[in-house]
Amino acid sequence: MNIRLSLTVNDESRELLVPVHKTLLEVLREDLDLIGTKHGCELGECGTCTVLVDGAPVLSCIALPADLQDSDITTVEGMADGSRLHPLQQAFAELGAAQCGYCTPGILLTAKALLADDPTPTRQRIREALAGNLCRCTGYTKILDAVELAALRMGQRPVRAMT
Amino acid sequence: MSKRFTVVGQPLPKIDAWGKVTGDTRFADDMVLPRMAFGKLLRSPHAHARVRAIDTARAKTVPGVYAVITGADLPRVKFGILPVSQDEEALCTEKVRMVGDAVAAVAAVDEETADRACRLIDVDYEPLPALMSIQESLAHPEVRIHEYGDGPNVHKNVALQFGDVEAAFAASDLVREDVFFYEGNTHLPMEQHAAVAHATADGKLTLWSSTQTPHYVHRLLARILDMPAAHIRVIAAPVGGGFGGKLDPFAHEIAACRLSQLIGRPVKIACTREEVFYIHRGRHPVLMWIKTGFTKAGDITGCHLKTWLDGGAYGSYGVASTFYTGVINPVTYKMPVYKFEGARIFTNKPPCGPKRGHGTPQPRFALEVQLDKAAEQLGLDPADMRRRILVEPFTKTANHLTVTTIGLGECIDKVVEASGWRDKVSRYRAAAEVDAPKPLWQPRRRRGVGIACSSYMTGAGTAIYWNSMPHSGVVLRADRSGGVTVLCGATDIGQGSDSILAYLVAEVLGLDPKDVHVHPADTSLTPVDLGSYSSRVTLMCGQAAIQAAERLRSAIFKAVAAKLDVDAGALAMRERKVGVPDDWEKAVDFARAVELGEAMHGVLAFAGSYAPPKRAGKYKGGGVGPSPCYSYTACVVELSVDEDTGEVELHDVWIGHDIGRALNPLLVEGQVEGSVYMGIGEAVMEAQVFRKHVHKAPSMLEYKSPTTLETPEIHTMLVETDDPEGPFGAKEAGQGPLLPVMPAIANAIYHAVGVRVDEIPITPEKVLKGLELKRQGKAARVGPDRVPLFTFKQPLVVESAFGAPAEAIAVRPFSDTPS
Known part of the structure; x- marks a missing residue:
């Protein structure tokens, strides 16, 4: 049907x-x-x-x-605004938070929801928010770093595009 | 004098990072072709059974089914990744040897229809006794899983001896014998294996697959399908995690090819998560007996290691795995004499194979925990003891492996310093000795620290099939636009091999990595690279890329020198320009330089090739273990143990890694962090175990792996030793840093609560059992206490090469560079 x-x-x-x-x-x-x-x-x-x-x-x-x-x-x-990447996407690319990249879309969106709810999350809060997203490549370290960086940048000013 | 680099050493984003954060990256299952059919495999529910008959008549009548095939529709060829273990069939014809063995395949208009048709295939099985452990397989020689091997159900039996270990033990102040067990576990890549095959009307075939080794798949497909390799093209799609799990040719790839040939449509087969658990090829369960002699000062006098590997139902890489449980051990510490005996046993379980660290995490666990026990008996600090006995650089090991640079001493110093080791070792130990009673409602948790070290190969010194050709090749083409294209068979599985190629070419040619276009892993376009395994890609493809780039640079220099009327030797390339550094205003743009080069030489396309130095020990078996260079790692773990629940909470991991040179420190850290994480999963959670012939936990939820909450802070410290064998001095990072994690955790648990768990994974149950034994005043040790009755081969006795000087500059094939 x-x-x-x-x-x-x-x-x-x-x-x-x-x-x-x-x-x-x-x-x-x-x-x-x-x-x-x-x-x-x-x-x-x-x-x-x-x-x-x-x-x-x-x-x-x-x-x-x-x-x-x-x-x-x-x-x-x-996630991107036209050709301008979302700060999370930018930070994930810059910090090597995507290795094979297969889990990346799911993690980016989970992080986006977290930052909408809490623009300045602690590292522990980020860990809790992402606890349902498995990643086998990164050991999560660079992912946590990238979410922190994106949160920082979103709290400041728009990110310049990488050239 | 330190080398000056512009790209190398920079924490640049990976060149494919942008596609990965936007969803643009096309993995194998993202591939959709017009008229594409969907395939499904029917897999055996029996662990061991004769296949008496397969009736596909009912399945063929299902509307929407294009074809149903069995092994009878494929050439009768057995295959396997190693030439010595040709024991697999894509679709089993006579016998199934494990739950999950494929017996038939369907192509249909959609996945649901294919699935429905699979259920209508009637297979008449005659069940045979299933052997589910090393002990069972050895106890039942009358039940044969395979008809080949070194004995009934014995796939491989090896014994090597380098010097007289018994004499060494007799002259020791302390001799320890310990038994350890390391349970199997699996890769669990986030991407399930998938393949799309397209047989076209011209009689050719293209396969896109999530594979780590398109070259070996290409070679084997030609044999399996009985068609010329020249008419087959294998393209590795970007791989969504490999870790060694996508290194064999698989049934779904072969069935997709055959189905496509039969129905004249592209066919996709995407495996389910449950299927991936049965495809496996992961960590071998290994039982180990290790006897080591020590002097009072902590020197190792000699070591004797026996390993029994539970291989599962097929050979896969198992012969290599068996050797790897023995041959890498002498690379870390001075070990003047060494004896190794190993056996791989067939069982009716999914085949084990090369998971990250391939065969070496298990003996590393045994050796490093034993060292910890010896240090305690000798009254030595475990960090200081290790620091004293490191292998000397540029020497050979007992088993004739050549060590070049070794930065392990500095790695130990860094992790000891950063972790506050000296303070914590005494403070936590003192706390552990005070048995302060606490109210029942307060958790009783004790802290501990543990240390371990390791070493790993930077690429296997020999190919899987014997040949004298390059292990890696690169073709580089300069474009009049100023861009450069790299063709290389390397497979990016997330480790960043595409990026490394771009960085190295950009470094040599003075370009931005963005100017370099990388086309990887396509057997019709790219020179062969053997595959993403044994931590070989950065070193081997990197050297090939540097050679090709240097050849291109020479050709361009010649043309620019003529134009500027200067000596070619005076020229340099940087900032997308070519010129004389002292007269940089006259430098020409790189794009212009390419035009000059093309005008002088014709098309600017250059090849680079790499094969490792020929250093294999001159004895049978000497081909497993040699590597251009070895990476080294030291690890300190801090954790606490809950004495009521046995739970282990990891707080921090400090890890020092000798990377030779970090071509991109961001990527190296990523590899180190990922290795530590995976080691933690193996140490305390993950287990590929079976109940009544089926996998006990074939799902992401039941197979426990660490989440963000279980993964502690990982502090990575890199040590650069500028190895003469590596591209700009680089060594590997993708596997070595996993190795010391498990023993460091075991040693930290002992430090915290005085319990020795000599068995991986260290679950809360085992810790509690140890604590209970301790309370009863018994030896607080949990782990195996006996080894199988088994006769190893007479050992091949070879003189120990320990301490012999290494050739300062090894002869490397294809290393001539025209000036």
């Missing part, structure tokens, strides 16, 4: 007709070609597929779009 979906994805209105059992992850990757959202388990265990639904982190692999009618979804493709 198909269902008509109405979603706002990265500030664009999307109308879709998809099988009712399709997950948000599948709709994003397969129907909207937003392959920036990755998957590590498809069981809601690793945090890789995290996207924002109305600003809150959601595991897209276990979210059903049928439950999310008219909601506002942000994926990693929607």
